[in-house]
Amino acid sequence: MSADPHSRSVAPAWLERPAHANRLAPAVWPERATRDDDGVLELGGIPATALRERFGTPLYVLDEDEVRATARRTLEAFRAAAARHGVQARVYYAGKAFLSTEMVRWVTEEGLAVDVCTGGELAVALAAGADPSRLGFHGNNKSSAELERAVEVGIGSIVIDSLIEIERLAAIVERRGATQPVLLRVNSGVHAETHEFLATAHEDQKFGFTLADAPAAVARIRELPGLEFVGLHCHIGSQIFGTAGFEESAARIVELHAELLQGGELPVLNLGGGFGIAYTSVDDPTPIETLAAGIADAVARQCEVRGIPMPHLAFEPGRAIVGRAGVTLYEVGTTKPVALDGGHSRLYVSVDGGMSDNPRPALYGAQFSARIASRTSDAEPALARVVGKHCESGDVVVDAEYLPGDIAPGDLLAVPATGAYCFSLSSNYNYVPRPPVVALRGGRARVIVRGETVEDLLARDVGVPASARPLDAASTEGTDQ
Template identity: 80%
Template sequence: MSVSTSLAPDWLLPPSDANALADGVWPASARRDDDGVLRIAGVSASQLRDEFGTPLYVVDEEEVRTHARRTLAAFRAAAAPHGVQARVYYAGKAFLCSEVVRWVTAEGLAVDVCTGGELAVALAAGADPARLGFHGNNKSVAELENAVAVGIGSLVIDSWVELDRLAAVAERAGATQAVLVRVNSGVHAETHDFLATAHEDQKFGFTLSEAPAVVARIRECAGLEFVGLHCHIGSQIFGTAGFQESAARLVELHADLLAGGDIPVLNLGGGFGIAYTSVDDPTPIEALATGIVEAVVRECAARGIPVPNLAFEPGRAIVGQAGVTLYEVGTTKPVEVDGGGQRLYVSVDGGMSDNARPALYGADFSTRIASRVSTENPVLVRVVGKHCESGDIVVDADYLPADVVPGDLLAVPATGAYCFSLASNYNYVPRPPVVAVRDGSARVIVRGVSIDDLLAHDAGLDRGRVAPSDRLERTEGAE
């Protein structure tokens, strides 16, 4: 079988070996055993399918821990020569569960949350409230009250309404709450490009020109302590140019605000990119840390002001590469495309309900057969899900061996971030569990959501509901 490559995107070249695992895309522990079966942290993909089913999120625990340690070490090493400290918050929105909180905090990271639910998970996992940061554009009064009551380390103010809400909450509680102010620097960065503008049309934060009035108001509130500025310029960023431009603008504002009192912290957010395909070339975290910190140091020196302590909020860079999603192939179908050429559609038992990023952002992913190797030539494929949507695409374009067939196990790497977090039960498809692998063993760290679970939420079925498993047994008995 041969499928035309004329439909492949320009960046995607046919591989010399469609079984090979590209470096930097997969967990460091990923390799094929003597039978060609993919192993992650010593656990075979076939074993995982047999024990837990598919689709299945697999997370390499040691990979998460390694990235956490490496990131913290990189920023501390970059900051230390300048006599300042660097704190790294794990951005929980990338993927949050109690075990991940325990892993990253054990490796020295603080945790960033943005809803009351994420705060609850972090606290339930035993995180120190003083090492939690809470941001978000619409924190409710109840969320603010709870955060202040538990002694949250810092809250990021995102609007005038929220400022007044928090001031009232702190006054009622008789507490003093440390706060940062979210600022739009006018720099928006994605991958290796960035755009510098005067204003950003987005829901988060204040403009540079608004910030001084906000800070002045905070300093008037007895229950609020202004500790610094906070900025986030984008996601999946390669290089330091956008961070450096943003740092210049923030340090200028920081310098102006020093007239009203000390400002101990500057939080420059996260958004550090990872490799999703073999052509992605993310900037090593050590180079990012050095480039960003040195940019802040230069800007402070130019203004004759001390360098503040620095904070960063990576999420994807910690957990993204640690994740692999396993699927089973259900059908394959060659499709003739207008203008010539043919594309092989490979349908799997999951889809946009477990990985919404291709549908939401046009994100690219890679894939490989995980249950065997093949000597067949590579063909261009599009891996699609089982949902009733033409945009239900898991991998838009990659090459697999031409003999890919129903029953094959496919693995999609770099799914540790924003896949479980964005998952849904669209079309009543059960949500996959999350399994952690380490040192040759596997364990469930987040249970899946079954059809029975979904039906249990349907209040209209409270009386006389028959579970699908029971119905199946009755039907088989009748036959």
């Protein structure tokens, strides 16, 4: 198929039409992503076609070497930035971005702590052998059972999110005779330049306390002997470029920090995460060293103005650690040129996955990129929309991208920057099994999360006749689960 000369006018303004649609934008793809002499995409030194042959598609691919290198670089950046001001920095990996026992081992071996926000995430971290004292526990509605488990294992810190949670946790630690370090989540009122659902520091939302309400909450925490108040926590949003929002938020939080110092020590200030990555060729994420220095300097300035000592700092990057290291592989099933008003057209490229393995475009209007992974092509670029196999018109994987006009069924398609929030948000919509996760390291590939099968899904349905169920499911019939 040749490119539609009118397609340019229906493409989004930011999307540039390339001379050819084979190039891999350096900031978007894993650092070691390249093409071999036959034009096949290589990830971690392994041809994408070999990965398809061995593991099938759809397939989540994670470059373990890149995750580890990024974790080290991030930790070094924040430690160096804090050290310039005579304080320390702790970096928590935000497990919600992507979590498995292997991921926990990678980041903890590289020196990071881990942030969890449910009992399930806590269980994964513990199953991986993480030191409980290096775990932080978030969440706006932690159950009594979740808090009980956290205190039982000796979790390093719990981020308090409501007045009810203060009393709930206080009762648990009193009964256990324990002491639990806690932080208080505060909304600074700074609005991150991101999607409304990703901006988490404005007042009208479910997380944390307003600046005005925080002092009373802290006073109550300090009244309770089993709770050790160690500092404030603030998270202004996700997928943020630049330091301006963090600097403004720091000014407001340090003002509150200074006020609370009158009632006792606050050794820690946790400024969250939300550092953005590149999803398209026009995205320009801020280098982590620049972010770390800018945020630490901003806190230092605010403390100096108020004549107070600078607290130790903590941060919680997730997407920035794992996002770029991930690529999802799909196989093209059908292509369909669609005529639009004004003589324009768009090429719809349907793949064997979709919103069940990457719901972010449907949820947030997130933009992604794509390239043919099994070959290169000299065909004219065509404006394409990559869509999934689900029974939804909003089942879009890549809203707008230029792909070779001869893309055809059987081609292998790769979507980069899928390491964060794709597996984590995946579902079984339309009874589609979730794909496996494969890790690459040292030129070798291994499964770290097994993919599901239709049989796995049927095994949970108690209405399926025993004779039609997998043996392990049929054998448990009539027993308590």
